[in-house]
Amino acid sequence: MNKILADKDLTRRIEEISDQKLSDCYQCGRCTAGCPFAEFMDVPPNQVIRFMQLGLKEDLLKTQGPWFCAACLVCQARCPRGVDIPRLMEAVRTIHLRAKEGLIDVPEIDKEFLLDAPPLALISAFSKFTY
Amino acid sequence: MKLQYYPGCTLYTKAKPLNTSLHACFNAVGIELAELPHWYCCGTTFTLARDNRMSLIAPLRILAKAQQEDGKVLVPCSICYNTLKRANYMLNEDRETLDILNEHLEESYDGNEIVLHPLEFFRDNEELVRSKVKKSLKDLKVGCYYGCLLLRPQQEIQFDDPEAPTIFENFISSVGATPIDFPLKVECCGSYLVVTSPDAALESSYKLLRNAQGNGVNAVVTSCPLCYYNLDALQEKMTKAHPDFKQIPVFYFSQILALALGAEEKNLGLEQNKVSPYTILKEYDLL
Structure with missing residues (x-):
């Protein structure tokens, strides 16, 4: 039942970190339609935003969707309402990361890949998945 | 200068x-x-x-x-x-x-x-570049892959149109090759997801290479070292995941330009390309 009790504090934090207004999104779904990674997400971008709008804390913090966002900004370029969706995805990750959740586990990275990958791939992942 | x-x-x-x-x-x-x-x-x-x-x-x-x-x-x-x-x-x-x-x-x-x-410098100095071209890359059908970072967010980057850019194609034309348009040229290769979600990066890179091939591209050109890695180095895995996939050489834009300007082969760094570029370059009589 606590699902329907909106978490206004969380909504406010998301808006603060992302510098976006959640009420700007009218749920047209264009972000999801063009997202190259939507197929890998358990919850697609527009629905993640819906969770934010409704303050559904549990659902929002459970979804893996934002972790598949590569900040490619295709959605940002196409949003008819000018919402910078990748900033919203970053806000969710930021909340997790600052609580020390979802941090990149370096020893888990394949050794062969570590030697082969270009430094900017690793540095990008480290800067995106740490706090 | x-x-x-x-x-x-x-x-x-x-x-x-x-x-x-x-x-x-x-x-x-x-x-x-x-x-x-x-x-x-x-x-x-x-x-x-x-x-x-x-x-x-x-x-x-x-x-x-x-x-x-x-x-x-x-x-x-x-x-x-x-x-x-x-x-x-x-x-x-x-x-x-x-x-x-x-x-x-x-x-x-x-x-x-x-x-x-x-690419902005070469756009603004196109005549200078054109006057130094020694080898025409005619008929090399090049797919210009922009990726994300040169285009978005447009307001801040001001590089080109984020949905239909042409700066890369104009560059490729100026060195005598044939640019081939393909719809996924502005989409993401998977970027740093190659570290945390390798499957997602593999699939998105695969999709855009297939899209380029389907439009008649026989060499892909990019400017980003991360795109380059995803498009070039992951092809071996793409072949394993999709046995009908035919590998396609990937170049940095500067390798293509250096070829056209008649640079020495040792400066092209072609030996580091994972997918061999030699077959196609020999086929087009460029080496």
């Missing part, structure tokens, strides 16, 4: 071919690239959290240092270019943050350094 440039971490390691071929290109048109002294990492990836000021420090210090040398800095790596340009835009828009950062740093920055990509 000298042009200041910021190489960034990857041009000295995994993207050496981009570095050596770019130097060869600029040498051929009579311009010396002067490396920014004592540079460090730009931090890669511009932070999207509005309250994260720490991530702006590295770009600010690089921009301040570059400004001491010259009002313009050439940045060949797409990630560095995007990060420095976005930081520049933000610091210009948000003077309060700029003041706070300046107050805490030895450097002082006013937000006016010009960040330039080699």
